[in-house]
Amino acid sequence: MYQRKTPKEYFCTVDYALSIFGGKWKPRLLCILGNSGPLRYRELKDEMENISDTALADSLHELQAAGIVQRHQYNEMPIRVEYSLTTKGRTLLPVLETISQWAINHSDVSIYQGRHFDHVHRSSFKA
Secondary structure, three states, X not given: OOOOOOOOOOOOHHHHHHHHHOOOOXXXXXXXXXXXXXXXXXXXXXXXXXXXXXXXXXXXXXXXXXXXXXXXXXXXXXXXEEEEEOHHHHOOHHHHHHHHHHHHHHOOHHHOOOHHHHXXXXXXXXX
């Protein structure tokens, strides 16, 4: 995972926010965690459907570093790890819901696919 040597400069508050939860994978990852609660790595990967291990691990690390996602490791054998939203991460849920509602109002159901869409969002579209 790339680490900046100098602090990033932001010229807009939206830039800052999107640097934390924007990108290709993080919005869907947050949506999945927000709609399902704690999940193990494999469950997250299965829900994401088309993400590589590297991209998932990097996204989780970045969200953990930002205080949005927490990793809980249980003292069991085999080791069990679950990921969930932190309190700070849960404050993003209304933001994501607003974005989701905008997409529902301005897109067609035919462009969407996948298990997560079918379980969480499909019913929001008018038949």
